[in-house]
Every structure is written in C-alpha cells, then in structure tokens.
Amino acid sequence: MSAIQAVAAMRTMPGANGQSARAMPQDSISEFHGSMPGTSADATSAVRTTMEERLFQSSANFKILTSMVAMHLPVEWREKMFQQIDTLLDAEQWESDDAPPTVFSARTFLRLILALNSSVRPGLGASHDGNLIAAWTKGKNRLTVECLGGDRLKWSVVREAPDRESVDRIVGATGLGRFVSQLAPYRPEIWFTSGEQ
Amino acid sequence: MASNKIDEAQCLLRYVAPARLRRDEDNNVVGVLPEAFALRPAKGNQPAEKYLSATWVGYFAGIRNDQIAQAVRAVRASNLKVKTTSGFAAGTVKDITGGCESMNIKIRVLHEPEDDNKAHSAVRGWPMENEELLALMANELWSEVVLNADVPP
Numbered sequence: 001m002s003a004i005q006a007v008a009a010m011r012t013m014p015g016a017n018g019q020s021a022r023a024m025p026q027d028s029i030s031e032f033h034g035s036m037p038g039t040s041a042d043a044t045s046a047v048r049t050t051m052e053e054r055l056f057q058s059s060a061n062f063k064i065l066t067s068m069v070a071m072h073l074p075v076e077w078r079e080k081m082f083q084q085i086d087t088l089l090d091a092e093q094w095e096s097d098d099a100p101p102t103v104f105s106a107r108t109f110l111r112l113i114l115a116l117n118s119s120v121r122p123g124l125g126a127s128h129d130g131n132l133i134a135a136w137t138k139g140k141n142r143l144t145v146e147c148l149g150g151d152r153l154k155w156s157v158v159r160e161a162p163d164r165e166s167v168d169r170i171v172g173a174t175g176l177g178r179f180v181s182q183l184a185p186y187r188p189e190i191w192f193t194s195g196e197q
Numbered sequence: 198m199a200s201n202k203i204d205e206a207q208c209l210l211r212y213v214a215p216a217r218l219r220r221d222e223d224n225n226v227v228g229v230l231p232e233a234f235a236l237r238p239a240k241g242n243q244p245a246e247k248y249l250s251a252t253w254v255g256y257f258a259g260i261r262n263d264q265i266a267q268a269v270r271a272v273r274a275s276n277l278k279v280k281t282t283s284g285f286a287a288g289t290v291k292d293i294t295g296g297c298e299s300m301n302i303k304i305r306v307l308h309e310p311e312d313d314n315k316a317h318s319a320v321r322g323w324p325m326e327n328e329e330l331l332a333l334m335a336n337e338l339w340s341e342v343v344l345n346a347d348v349p350p
Contacts, residue, residue: 080222087224093215093280097237123220125230128237135219137227142336144219144231156231156332169336171328 051100052091058100059089065106072114077121084124099130104149106132111176112147118192136191140167143183143191151176159186203306203318205291208254208261210268211339215282218342219335228340229286231331236323249320253308254287256316268316269348275313279345288339293320296338300330 049057062085070078087093089100109132113122122134127146136143139160146154156171174182203209211233219228239245257267265287273279290306297304304322311317324330334340 084220084222084224088216090215090282093282095214095216095280096278097240097243098214098216121222123222123224123227125218125220125232126216127232128235129240133230133232135230137219137221142219142228144332144335146232154328156328156336158332158336169329169333171332173328 051094051096054100055089055091055094058102058106059085061103062101062106065103065110069110069114081121084121088124088126098126098128101126101132102130102149105130105147108132108147108149108151108153108176109134111151112145112153112179115176115180116188116192119194120192138190141190143186143188145179153179155179155183157183157186159190201308203253203255203290203308205289205294207290208264208287209251209290209293209306209318209320209339210254210265210272210343211249211251211286211288212272212277212279213284213286213342215280215284218282218284226284226342226344228342229284229335231328231335233286234323234331234334234339236325238325245325247321249323251318251320252314253316253318256308265343266348269343269345270350271314271316273345275311275317281346283345285343285345286335286339287341287343288334292338293334296333297322297330300327300333302327302330 063082066073066078066081073081094100112134118136120136122136122145125133125135127133132147134145134147140158141160142156142158144156148154152173152175154171154173157168159168160166161168168186170186172182213229213233217230217233218226219230221227234249236246236249237243252268252272254261254264254268257264257271259267265285269285272285294304294306302322302324304320307319307321309317309319
C-alpha cells in the first residue's frame with residue numbers, strides 16, 4: 001500500500017477530520033480493518049530481502065497503519081511512538097534470528113492502543129517470532145501484552161494488592177474484544193494515567 | 198561434554214536481546230520482558246532450543262560486581278553477537294529453581310562449558326511454553342538487569 005493509498009484509506013475512517021483526539025470510539029475500532037500494508041510482501045521477503053530491508057518495511061508498515069488512525073492519537077504521542085519503533089527496529093541492534101514484527105501484529109497493537117485509551121505510551125519490545133510487545137510499568141506493577149495477529153493477545157499482570165502486602169499475578173490469552181474487561185479487576189488506571197496513583 | 202550441577206547459592210547471567218528488554222515510554226530500560234526467557238522454537242533448518250543458556254557468574258573470581266563484569270566479557274568473547282544496547286538478567290539458582298518448583302517444574306542447572314564460553318551453563322527441563330513461568334522470572338525472580346553498555350571492555 002502506498003502512502004497515497006494510506007491517506008485515502010484514512011479519509012474513509014469514521015471521524016477523520018485531521019484533529020487529534022484521545023479516544024477512538026468502539027465502532028471506529030471495529031472498522032479499523034483497512035488494507036494491510038505489505039502483507040503480500042511479508043510472505044516472500046524472508047528470501048528476497050536483507051534483514052535491514054525487512055526491518056525498514058516493518059517500520060514503514062507500522063507507520064502507514066498508524067497514519068490510518070492518526071486522528072485518534074495526539075501528534076506528540078504519535079511522533080514519540082515512531083521514535084520508539086525506530087529504536088526497536090534499529091538494524092544494528094536487531095538479532096538476526098528474529099523475525100521483524102509483522103503487519104498483523106502491528107495492527108493488533110494499534111487496535112489495543114486505541115481500545116485502552118491510555119495517556120501513557122507502552123514501552124515496546126518484540127518476540128522471536130515477529131510479535132510486538134507492549135509493556136507498562138509502575139514500580140512493581142507490570143502489564144505486559146504480546147500482540148499476535150488477528151486481535152489475539154497474550155498478557156501478564158503483576159499488581160500489588162491495595163494493602164501492598166501481597167501481589168496478584170495472572171497470565172492470560174484472549175481476544176482484544178474481551179481484554180479490557182478482563183483487565184478491569186486489576187485497577188489498570190495505574191498504568192494508563194500519568195502521575196502517581 | 199562435562200557437566201556439573203551448579204550450587205543454589207550461585208548466580209546466573211542470561212543475555213537479553215535489546216528487543217526483550219523492558220522499557221518505559223521514554224525507552225529507558227526498566228527490566229526484562231518475559232519473552233527473554235523463552236526457548237527459541239524450531240525455525241527453518243534450526244532445531245528448537247532444548248535448554249536455556251546462561252553464564253555461571255561464580256565461575257569467575259572476585260566480588261560479585263567483578264564476577265558479573267567478567268561474565269559479561271565472557272559472553273562478548275563468545276560466538277554470540279552481543280548488541281551494544283543489550284542487557285543481561287541476573288538471578289540466583291535458588292530463586293530460579295524455587296520458582297520452577299512452585300509450578301511443579303523440575304529443572305537442573307548445570308555447568309556445561311563450551312569452547313567459546315567456559316562459564317556456560319544450561320538450565321535443563323525448561324518448558325517450551327509456560328507464560329506464567331516466564332512472567333514470574335522476568336518480573337520477580339530473574340529480574341536484575343545489567344546493561345551491556347555499563348560494563349567496560
């Protein structure tokens with residue numbers, strides 16, 4: 001998908017008005033199914049291109065997908081997230097055996113970000129097999145979400161009990177649609193709101 | 198290959214790729230991700246990893262910080278291509294085995310020297326998939342981070 005096509009697709013997004021906004025309505029999230037940039041290239045790129053090219057393509061795919069929902073992410077937020085993805089996908093620092101993050105994982109990641117409506121960006125990581133990992137950390141309290149394709153998530157939580165005497169630990173695998181409600185008992189605002197809780 | 202069980206009071210150091218370091222929103226390293234302790238699955242002609250590799254810190258002489266620095270240098274000198282922004286996770290054998298036992302997983306921590314790293318150790322019996330164990334290690338038991346950049350040549 002070219003940048004021009006991406007812009008065209010963005011124009012079709014509900015609420016696209018060029019303004020930054022924090023929340024993306026649920027019905028908008030469900031319509032974020034636009035053309036997947038680079039999907040046809042992903043299948044064959046392993047043989048035909050260098051790792052540096054594959055990482056560049058992965059970064060470009062991420063940014064094109066982001067551009068499709070740009071109106072729901074503040075400019076500074078978006079720019080810093082691009083810096084994070086560029087750091088993560090730096091060819092000099094990438095393990096040669098690792099698969100670059102797939103466009104399918106990037107799409108799930110962005111839909112997760114929109115669904116959580118967090119004012120705090122996650123730290124970024126990646127699995128061996130091409131999945132982006134989003135991590136929020138507040139002291140001992142940790143939320144880690146691996147974004148698989150098709151809106152599937154693997155996640156883990158470490159959360160101090162209100163008395164701070166013990167911690168709850170839980171891991172799960174679920175679809176994005178149920179994730180927010182599954183997370184709710186762990187008072188997730190600690191990760192998604194700036195400042196002390 | 199000679200192998201000997203490593204005492205539970207000893208410390209293990211595991212290489213953590215930059216993409217498996219836990220970062221905050223400003224890219225500061227604040228820990229390691231659970232995936233740092235995942236065995237690599239089979240890929241193409243490469244077989245799946247059968248054990249978790251680490252470096253036995255106690256192989257080296259000196260106080261703990263010196264031992265850790267020597268262990269980092271040993272990994273750098275090995276065939277592993279250590280990235281400048283990578284890190285290492287340190288944890289004691291006691292904590293690691295204890296965490297596994299709490300999940301009814303029996304592991305063996307063995308000194309298995311290799312030609313390119315005489316302090317190499319193998320954690321055998323490590324499960325191919327167990328998200329709960331990986332999270333416990335990364336968040337609590339094998340979670341002390343040493344940045345590669347902080348250890349001088």
